[in-house]
Amino acid sequence: MEANLEQAVKKLISDFECPTDALKHAMEDFDELRRKGLEKDDEMLAMAPAYISSVPTGEETGDFLALDLGGTNLRVCWVRLLGEGKYEMKQSKATLPREIVRNESAQPLVDFICDHIELFINENFPEKVGVPEKEFLPMGFTFSYPMSQRSIVDTTLIRWTKGFNIPEAIGLDFGSTLTQGMKDRKLPVVIEAVINDTVGTLVTRAYTSNAYNTIMGVIFGTGSNGAYIENSSDIPKLNDAGNKEKMLINIEWGASSFKSLPATRYDLLLDHDTPNPGRQMFEKRVSGMYLGELFRRALFHLIKVYNFNNGIIPPSVTDSWSLETSVLSRIVVNRSAENIKEVLRPYGIRFRDDSEALLIYDVAYCIGRRSARISSVPIASLYLTTGHAGKKADIGVDGSLVEHYPNFVGMLRDALKDVLGEDEKNISIGIAKDGSGIGAALCALQAVKEK
Numbered sequence: 437m438e439a440n441l442e443q444a445v446k447k448l449i450s451d452f453e454c455p456t457d458a459l460k461h462a463m464e465d466f467d468e469l470r471r472k473g474l475e476k477d478d479e480m481l482a483m484a485p486a487y488i489s490s491v492p493t494g495e496e497t498g499d500f501l502a503l504d505l506g507g508t509n510l511r512v513c514w515v516r517l518l519g520e521g522k523y524e525m526k527q528s529k530a531t532l533p534r535e536i537v538r539n540e541s542a543q544p545l546v547d548f549i550c551d552h553i554e555l556f557i558n559e560n561f562p563e564k565v566g567v568p569e570k571e572f573l574p575m576g577f578t579f580s581y582p583m584s585q586r587s588i589v590d591t592t593l594i595r596w597t598k599g600f601n602i603p604e605a606i607g608l609d610f611g612s613t614l615t616q617g618m619k620d621r622k623l624p625v626v627i628e629a630v631i632n633d634t635v636g637t638l639v640t641r642a643y644t645s646n647a648y649n650t651i652m653g654v655i656f657g658t659g660s661n662g663a664y665i666e667n668s669s670d671i672p673k674l675n676d677a678g679n680k681e682k683m684l685i686n687i688e689w690g691a692s693s694f695k696s697l698p699a700t701r702y703d704l705l706l707d708h709d710t711p712n713p714g715r716q717m718f719e720k721r722v723s724g725m726y727l728g729e730l731f732r733r734a735l736f737h738l739i740k741v742y743n744f745n746n747g748i749i750p751p752s753v754t755d756s757w758s759l760e761t762s763v764l765s766r767i768v769v770n771r772s773a774e775n776i777k778e779v780l781r782p783y784g785i786r787f788r789d790d791s792e793a794l795l796i797y798d799v800a801y802c803i804g805r806r807s808a809r810i811s812s813v814p815i816a817s818l819y820l821t822t823g824h825a826g827k828k829a830d831i832g833v834d835g836s837l838v839e840h841y842p843n844f845v846g847m848l849r850d851a852l853k854d855v856l857g858e859d860e861k862n863i864s865i866g867i868a869k870d871g872s873g874i875g876a877a878l879c880a881l882q883a884v885k886e887k
């Protein structure tokens with residue numbers, strides 16, 4: 437191993453450190469951004485009221501379709517809520533093609549979604565084809581992009597995130613666009629609720645956990661974002677809360693930029709090469725879409741400047757976005773030279789000796805650890821500033837990163853302990869499995885009840 441390489445990795449690791457003081461400063465920044473977003477629109481944090489005013493008790497029942505348009509996948513589901521926090525679910529999943537999610541026109545996306553709904557209905561509900569409108573299947577739609585809402589179904593897309601770029605759809609109500617697409621195809625479906633996956637995660641966790649004090653839903657998937665429960669009276673921009681005391685708020689915290697958090701050279705280079713430089717800065721350090729790319733950039737630097745891999749830059753390291761975050765998970769799961777060599781061999785990475793492989797482990801580890809530590813900022817800030825300090829509180833989480841990156845929740849808890857001290861023990865964190873699907877069904881149920 438080259439001594440220079442060891443020094444370079446040490447420096448890299450220290451660049452990815454996130455000291456407790458910086459996290460605490462960022463919590464203050466976050467609280468300021470949160471309050472501004474509650475005051476008026478067009479602030480850095482969208483703070484979008486979801487027009488859902490309560491969380492489920494676990495006793496809800498009913499059958500619903502759910503549609504989940506995430507950053508990576510499309511899911512069409514059938515959900516049966518059984519009460520007692522239980523459910524049955526059937527789903528079909530498709531990866532969203534890049535040329536569809538980066539397109540001048542929204543029509544290819546609408547067609548793609550309608551194709552999948554049609555297939556799902558033909559397979560599971562053939563008896564519904566051709567029924568009159570009052571017999572249509574009620575559907576909850578999880579649309580996880582920054583949107584403003586005027587009611588539980590009326591939305592306006594503010595901007596795309598997570599690598600989507602369909603300019604035509606911005607400023608429009610994507611739920612209506614989709615409804616029109618379904619009408620054109622005569623699909624027997626009616627959208628009853630449009631929600632964000634954060635809200636879906638919160639309500640799903642409340643439904644399934646028996647915790648009674650679920651206060652937040654957090655996504656760690658392609659993007660990262662959260663929802664929480666706010667007092668309607670503390671949302672100055674809300675004109676009409678419809679006599680509802682509480683309101684679930686989708687924060688869009690992926691957009692936060694915390695001046696106090698140090699940026700590495702890899703963050704700056706990555707940001708520069710995205711379609712939205714200077715924006716979504718939290719997301720670019722935390723979420724699944726970006727961690728693999730940060731790792732690729734770190735490898736590139738180590739090869740180019742420190743002769744790692746004998747100075748050979750394989751295509752997996754030259755080509756942007758060619759290293760998935762799942763690669764980091766596979767490295768970090770086992771700190772043995774054998775594992776690291778095996779995971780990185782297909783990507784054209786070779787090691788002079790075992791200690792060099794372990795250095796690369798440390799690089800992968802510090803990128804994931806920083807993500808988990810930064811994630812503590814909005815969670816701890818909300819816990820402290822929305823009336824939960826010193827009390828038990830439960831948080832639902834969902835997304836491939838938190839589910840599959842080894843010990844992500846453990847690292848998040850360590851950071852919470854750093855910033856909250858003993859209060860960390862008051863917080864329970866649990867995966868809200870199938871949050872987008874179950875959550876969409878639960879919100880559709882609430883919408884139907886309130887009609």
Ligand SMILES: Nc1ncnc2c1ncn2[C@@H]1O[C@H](COP(=O)(O)OP(=O)(O)OP(=O)(O)O)[C@@H](O)[C@H]1O
Binds near residue numbers: 725837
């Ligand atoms: N094993 C893994 N470990 C860590 N990250 C992973 C793993 N598998 C997938 N990912 C990352 O998770 C992201 C996809 O997250 P998820 O499966 O929750 O999809 P999604 O619902 O489309 O995302 P979102 O909810 O943000 O819209 C991708 O960016 C991918 O790189």
